[in-house]
């Protein structure tokens with residue numbers, strides 16, 4: 159049995175922003191994962207999103223397939239995705255539904271279940287999407303402070319101007335157990351973007367590996383904390399910080415119990431250039447990555463995962 163990770167807790171409501179920024183710096187350099195509390199997204203709303211998500215995933219497969227993923231929005235069935243592209247398993251044992259940015263220019267790409275049976279579904283999802291984005295933007299300001307930058311640094315470089323933010327509803331059916339050979343709910347991966355804000359339903363399964371370069375990988379459980387988001391740093395933030403902030407490897411193991419989660423990926427505007435921050439490199443620690451356009455990076459990572 160793996161141990162539980164003791165992740166730091168960051169309180170988004172504390173007025174002393176500099177001390178919070180210091181704690182965020184420590185959390186991001188040591189773990190790349192932390193709990194976020196007092197983030198402003200009400201428990202009742204989170205619960206409603208879980209309820210609506212359960213309702214959608216309980217539809218027959220042919221109904222769900224009518225909303226099959228287009229432009230990275232909509233439904234992805236079981237085993238269609240493999241987050242660990244080196245794994246030989248048949249695919250991850252999960253189904254998901256993606257809801258993309260709500261800005262006027264892009265929101266029409268989203269797909270929605272029929273209004274007749276899912277009367278408030280869209281409104282609830284849009285409300286959650288907007289509120290988590292707002293919490294995420296506040297957190298990004300603190301992350302800038304944690305990097306000794308002006309707190310509006312990421313805004314000024316355009317990263318938060320119509321950001322690529324995707325809410326992903328996830329359902330792990332729970333028909334498999336740990337002993338099932340090579341099968342994962344979500345195989346080992348790091349997230350691609352800036353930060354991810356995750357809500358979990360209390361069923362265990364999420365694990366992190368703190369030292370991805372030390373094989374064999376050692377895994378620790380990330381336990382559910384009521385009312386908290388589990389936040390993690392993504393690969394683009396790791397590139398910006400020249401690996402000062404860690405994009406930590408994680409996975410979801412099958413525990414023989416059905417599990418739901420809500421992952422919100424907050425990624426920069428596609429035209430934003432992600433390049434090593436000046437404060438994060440010097441002669442003894444040279445730049446590890448060339449500059450890259452965020453949209454190009456994301457496209458390539460998604461191509462590798464989905465094979466298109």
Ligand SMILES: O=C(O)CCC(=O)C(=O)O
Nearest residue numbers: 328344349364410419421
């Ligand atoms: O469901 C979870 O707990 C984690 C999901 C995840 O890591 C992802 O979708 O990137």
Ligand SMILES: [Fe+2]
Nearest residue numbers: 347348349408
């Ligand atoms: Fe992830």
